[in-house]
Amino acid sequence: MPRISYYPVETLRDPEMRGYLEHAARFGTPRPESQAVRAHVPAVLRSFSRNWQLSFREGVMDHAIKELCRLYVSRSVECDYCGQQRSLSAREQGVGEADVDELLEFESSDRYDERQKAALAYASALVWAPHEADDALWARLRGHFSDDQILELGYFVGLTFGQQRWIPTLDIGHREVLDSTRAGLAPDAAHA
């Protein structure tokens, strides 16, 4: 049972708020359960949805790299609810299940290219030791990305990191809201 009740999303009348839930049901990342908690406060649902849309789905940084960083955070901080979700767009761009398995060992893995590794190293520093983002890491990042791409990546990783620390305290689970969809679930979670 969730620690905070799911807002009865079928009673939402505001088209914007309904739109956020319908999008979650159709595409996932985020799935409807976390959005149904946020829906208790329209300003919170709007804030998260807008920041997420702009920093994750849109923006100047490759979406597939942001998805890898999102899943690195999931594995790293052990947010199972988030880690069982997959971006459909990133999947279309080539991010597969095998790419998820070696995320915690990304530096030694030959599955990721240097561009992906630089972004993952930045995500790791942001989550675990922001002071490790030193001159060497910044030089590594600037070898592959523009400053605006790095800023957007950092803003996004910060956003998903915070949410992935909050969500495990809520005890929410998949297919508990708008259960007609399995959109955006990892294969294991979709077939559970």
Next chain:
Amino acid sequence: MPEPRIIGPDGPADALRARLPALHDAYAETRATVLEGGIVDRRLKELCARYLAEDEELMNFERSDRFDERERAALRWTHAIAWSSQDADDELWAQLHTHFEEPELVELGYFIAFTLGQQHWLGTLGLGPAAGGGRGQRPG
């Protein structure tokens, strides 16, 4: 006396956000409606933000008589979110539901999570309180 401004507006950070205008606008709205505005009083949010920033006055809040039970419950949840999610157990949730309505819990939890993420991001840029250290041991 002006209120402490842990949350912002913070010049260098806003200047960086301004390089990404759409995100800057989304952040500005979040600041107005959730971080500084909203239904939970701002002083309590400031307290949680200071705890995330490891303000020495707050790190021993459990042994201090300066905080009431509502503030203690909020700080315990802040600790659980930032460092130890398993601490958000039945006892803590009973305390939280005693002192807060559900919309207040959503806003406060989101505030803590959002602020935590911003502090870490700004820390990688050499700005803000998270520049000096991390929150545990990375796996792998």
